[in-house]
Amino acid sequence: MIYLNQLGIICAAGDSRHEVRRRVFAAAQSGIMPTERHSPGRVLPLGCVDAPLPAFEHLPPRERSRNNRLALAALAQIREEVDAAISRFGADRIGIVLGTSTSGIAESEAALREHAASGKLPGHYHYGQQELGSSASMLAAVLGTGGPAYVHSTACASSAKALASAARLLNMGVCDAVIAGGVDSLCAFTVAGFAALESVSEARCNPLSANRNGINIGEGAALFLMTREPATVSLCGWGESSDAHHMSAPDPSGKGASTAIEKALARAGIGPAQIDYINLHGTATPQNDAMESRAVHALFGDAVAVSSTKPFTGHALGAAGAIEAALCWLAMQDDNPEGVLPPHLWDGARDPVLPELNTVAPGARLGRPLDWAMSNSFAFGGANAALVFGRS
Numbered sequence: 037m038i039y040l041n042q043l044g045i046i047c048a049a050g051d052s053r054h055e056v057r058r059r060v061f062a063a064a065q066s067g068i069m070p071t072e073r074h075s076p077g078r079v080l081p082l083g084c085v086d087a088p089l090p091a092f093e094h095l096p097p098r099e100r101s102r103n104n105r106l107a108l109a110a111l112a113q114i115r116e117e118v119d120a121a122i123s124r125f126g127a128d129r130i131g132i133v134l135g136t137s138t139s140g141i142a143e144s145e146a147a148l149r150e151h152a153a154s155g156k157l158p159g160h161y162h163y164g165q166q167e168l169g170s171s172a173s174m175l176a177a178v179l180g181t182g183g184p185a186y187v188h189s190t191a192c193a194s195s196a197k198a199l200a201s202a203a204r205l206l207n208m209g210v211c212d213a214v215i216a217g218g219v220d221s222l223c224a225f226t227v228a229g230f231a232a233l234e235s236v237s238e239a240r241c242n243p244l245s246a247n248r249n250g251i252n253i254g255e256g257a258a259l260f261l262m263t264r265e266p267a268t269v270s271l272c273g274w275g276e277s278s279d280a281h282h283m284s285a286p287d288p289s290g291k292g293a294s295t296a297i298e299k300a301l302a303r304a305g306i307g308p309a310q311i312d313y314i315n316l317h318g319t320a321t322p323q324n325d326a327m328e329s330r331a332v333h334a335l336f337g338d339a340v341a342v343s344s345t346k347p348f349t350g351h352a353l354g355a356a357g358a359i360e361a362a363l364c365w366l367a368m369q370d371d372n373p374e375g376v377l378p379p380h381l382w383d384g385a386r387d388p389v390l391p392e393l394n395t396v397a398p399g400a401r402l403g404r405p406l407d408w409a410m411s412n413s414f415a416f417g418g419a420n421a422a423l424v425f426g427r428s
Contacts, residue, residue: 038207038262038264039266039267040261043114043365043366045113045359046087047085047349048084048085048256048349049348050067052113057366060363060379062399071084074226075227080236081241082350083252083352089102090109092104095178098163099173101143102142104219106219106221109257110217111179111215114259118261121263125212129211130182131183131184131202131214132172132175132214132216133198133214134171135194137189138221139166140166141223144161147161171219184210191416195219195356195358196421199216199357200274203274206262213263215259217358218352219257219259220256220355222253222255236252240252240381243320244316244387245384245385247383247385248387249322252320254350256359257358260358260365268368269368271424272426275302275422277420278419279291286323292420297332299422300410303424311424312407313367314343315361315409317413329391342396347381357423360413364423365425375401376399379398407427411423411425
């Protein structure tokens with residue numbers, strides 16, 4: 037059995053697991069705020085992290101990026117437990133598997149702006165800041181670990197796939213502990229790219245609504261310490277598939293999504309009726325929500341509780357799968373005996389074209405602890421991942 041022993045998280049909803057849980061589960065405050073920070077001349081709602089981040093001057097220039105500072109912030113929350121695992125198992129038995137899509141693109145943007153103005157790149161800039169593997173290699177260097185350290189970059193499914201890869205490393209006996217999750221940072225390149233696709237919303241995103249019109253991009257990091265040592269929550273199942281349908285649009289039938297979900301349930305050894313809660317990918321784009329609604333309704337009907345938490349965190353792209361897995365993890369802890377669920381924040385205007393789902397109202401609870409939860413991640417290029425979590 038693969039267990040999720042510890043969690044460090046920072047995102048637009050808070051800079052600790054306690055703050056994230058308070059703000060999300062109580063529907064206390066969305067982390068989405070209007071800003072021109074990454075879209076000069078155009079105000080867009082984004083899920084920005086405004087909390088202070090760790091210094092990075094001790095890192096070599098190639099590893100000095102906001103992305104890596106977010107990863108260090110999440111690591112700091114579980115550093116004591118990680119150090120204990122290194123001492124217990126040995127540095128060479130510790131792996132690091134992350135998901136990201138931006139890495140240090142923001143640093144390259146700033147460097148190119150300076151080059152355009154002065155004809156020179158800034159002295160502190162290093163192209164390696166943009167390497168996709170930077171966050172994993174940085175954490176390995178900071179911790180002194182010698183096990184596998186690598187990054188998945190499959191857009192919005194990246195960190196869900198990282199958790200599945202970590203489970204495989206543990207099952208194969210390659211590692212005794214893995215730091216797994218995702219990190220992504222906001223940058224103008226990403227915002228402009230989604231804007232060019234007409235996929236960004238001018239207001240807070242509105243998943244499943246008849247009025248939905250796009251995403252709010254966010255940033256953040258979530259890191260789990262994963263081992264075979266018993267803990268409250270285990271990663272019992274994972275499923276992956278590829279639509280091979282379109283570069284940026286999902287297969288509208290939801291076939292690829294359904295395949296990933298069915299594989300995750302089969303690996304967990306449970307049926308759809310046993311799932312208590314599903315954290316939807318729920319981007320609030322017309323095509324994603326339509327596809328996911330069809331897939332979920334076909335497999336689960338309209339009884340299982342579902343929500344998209346992106347109106348609280350923004351869509352953190354490569355980090356989204358890990359952040360949303362973290363919300364499942366928080367819901368399944370012993371200090372949630374009533375099974376309070378992450379709510380679905382929207383305008384309540386159901387789309388008559390979509391099959392009806394059981395969206396979680398603020399304050400809704402099961403009345404008992406969650407036994408099983410699932411998190412969906414569906415990405416550009418048809419990269420699909422579903423994770424099933426069980427409570428011990």
